[in-house]
Amino acid sequence: MRVLVLGAGYAGVTLARDLERKLPDSADLTVVNDAPTHLVQHEVHRAIRHPAIADAISIPLSDLFDRANVVTDRVTGLDREARRVHLTDGDSLDYDYCAVCLGGETTYFGIPGLEEHALPLKRLDDAAAIRERFFESCTHGGTVVIGGAGLSGIQIAGELAALRDEESAATDIVLLEQLNTVAPAFDPPFQRAVRNELLDCGVEIRTGTTVERATESTVETDTGDIDYEMLIWAGGIGGADAMENERPLVRADLRLDARTFVVGDAARAVDADGEPVPASASAAIREAKVVGKNIADQVRYELSEDHDEFPPRPDPYRFDVPGWIVSVGDSAVAQVGPQIFRGSAAKAMKATVGAGYLTTVGAVSQAVDLVEEELYE
Incomplete structure (x- = not known):
């Protein structure tokens, strides 16, 4: 009995670690990831301004798993009918159960010139490229444009505003959003607090405002053109290549079929209450725990000698998180229940959440390093 976990982001690591504990000893567990490390996405x-944080947020997969076999390769295709996963080196892996945890990729919505001229932020190399471009082109003035005011765009804008202030650069930071508010997927009190924090940081x-086209030096929008020295795009999430760039819609059981699950940002999920699940680390981690139990229950049932009982009914996933936190430069905004926090209190909460996650996956030394970077830099 072979179980595959594709991807080692939040969903993949959480799921694989749960399955290590819950699967019968006779079941084979394999994690496939395109890098030998787990990145605290x-x-x-933070690596834009503090490159040294890379060591605290990159964890070798060999440190995270005790039982799972790790294959470092890129998934290029998924054949659900044959229950086979294709890899870049030409190999393939068969499965009895598979969880697709490949995360999302930056999508450019077919906007002319955008992919060619904008920088994304998904990996540490992207952060290094943004930092390099800033020091090459932006420290003597000009404009940085960030497209998309979801959590990622907000954090990029705050980080670059803080870097600008540290370098005493005369640089304008402009954050664009097609919808009518920043953090549009969240509650109005959180939106207002984030907007105020960004304004306090000097972000325009x-x-x-809808981006219609990008050239080498200009963003063309429906409200006017903006000349820029650097353009960063954080305006949408698309599917991985292996999923044909799609994020399939899955219901509360998070299944594409009886033996294939999609977890985290790789899917557009609707929970047990019929509510859409926002793309977030907290949702991915909680989804993974539900899927881990469901896969383990099914594997135990299939491996048991007594099949007189009905197959186990999968538990549904219900989206329920205590709140939200987003960094804005050297500050942060947090919502816990109805209460909104800004400044040092929210920053301490974010450091605690990040360190808590690292501790749960056994990366204690990285947790300490992250707290030091968050609170004392």
């Missing part, structure tokens, strides 16, 4: 923006916010 929600801290990648232009909501209700």
